[in-house]
Amino acid sequence: MKRSEPIPRPFRGGGGPPEINDTFHVLSDNVAYFVRTSDFPPPDDEAKAFKKEVVTKVWLKTNDGWKVVHFHSSVHSVENEYAKLSRKAERPGI
Secondary structure, three states: OOOOOOOOOHHHOOOOOOOOEEEEEEEEOEEEEEEEEEEEOOHHHHEEEEEEEEEEEEEEEOOOOOEEEEEEEEEEEEOOHHHHHHHHHOOOOO
């Protein structure tokens, strides 16, 4: 199985530290999953959007201990609410 390429992280700089939220969900004695969302604030000159990264991992308990059996990471540009309101004000009816 070919692994995907690492996601470049140029968005880590300039906008300050990310806001990170971790949640763990236990499905049974042998299965759990983890979700991390990271909101990366934009540099001041790009205040209309920010980057959001979502990471999910599924863990399975085996005889050798807990193992990650699924991993996914995605990064999205998200328009902030202020930018959405500004755009609506510029184009009434949308």
